[in-house]
Amino acid sequence: MKPDFQPLLKSLSLKTTPKRIALLEILDDEKVYLSPEAIWKKMQKLFRSIGLPTVYRILDELHEGNIISRVLHPDRKLYYYLCRNEEHHHHFICVSCNKVEDLHFCAEKEIETLVVKGMKGKVLSHILQINGLCSRCLTEQVPAHG
């Protein structure tokens, strides 16, 4: 079931354009993280003219609005993933097939305590990401794809 992205965009004060909707649907269809260029190529099948900067801009806006999450890849390029899971969690990413799986774990409480009480500092954000191989890649030895 395809969610209605219109109210989501409205809540961010972004206009409901066909390209924003298409990009969200593309991400929503995927269980893997995608690069801006991969998204662009999918967009090109839907629109006769679509610029790569537009893809970057939309991804930026949606990431800024906490709608989509960035994947920190060892190759240091940008990747994006749309997760519908509302509660706070983190991700296990497969570096071979790019699959993303929810990791229902976070130690923010413990860390907050360490930082506040131990360092007298303030936590602004935290990164927790597990890189590895998913069960399929582990058993089938599927070669990596871009």
Add this chain to the structure above:
Amino acid sequence: MKPDFQPLLKSLSLKTTPKRIALLEILDDEKVYLSPEAIWKKMQKLFRSIGLPTVYRILDELHEGNIISRVLHPDRKLYYYLCRNEEHHHHFICVSCNKVEDLHFCAEKEIETLVVKGMKGKVLSHILQINGLCSRCLTEQVPAHG
């Protein structure tokens, strides 16, 4: 007390060159993470000719050999930090003054269990980093530096 970096380099099968030693000493002097360019500028004070690619290459080799750690900055540029703490831990980084503090916390056991038992996957690496403001920046409102 300046550590002897020679055996460290030897263990990585890297030749002991003045530039590698200097770079290690520069990092060892700092409690903040540095950008390749910042390191390059410090190197330029020590060598009349020193290329930025050399800095990148050395940083790469040392990072590859687990001698130095990369900082995942929100700005997506590369930063490096030399931590002498031998046991496994993570870092709290101050996004204002670039200071790095050891965070003696890691949930790798719990996460490993979740991934192996829950997902039938394999963990290759994990990222845990806390971004925030250190006590000094919190109280003194020190403006950010590059």
Add this chain to the structure above:
DNA sequence: CGTTAAATAGAAACTGTTTCTATTTGCGAA
């Protein structure tokens, strides 16, 4: 519809990073 600010295309610029090639240098062997 008509108006207006937001969104976009396409080209061009940007910038951190990597590659390339000739030259230099560390270091084990003689």
Add this chain to the structure above:
DNA sequence: TTCGCAAATAGAAACAGTTTCTATTTAACG
């Protein structure tokens, strides 16, 4: 100590992902 050679480096150039710019198009609202 000197030699020989693979490793390391400088400097220039290339690269690639990302961002900026400007004219044009479009969504939203009355």
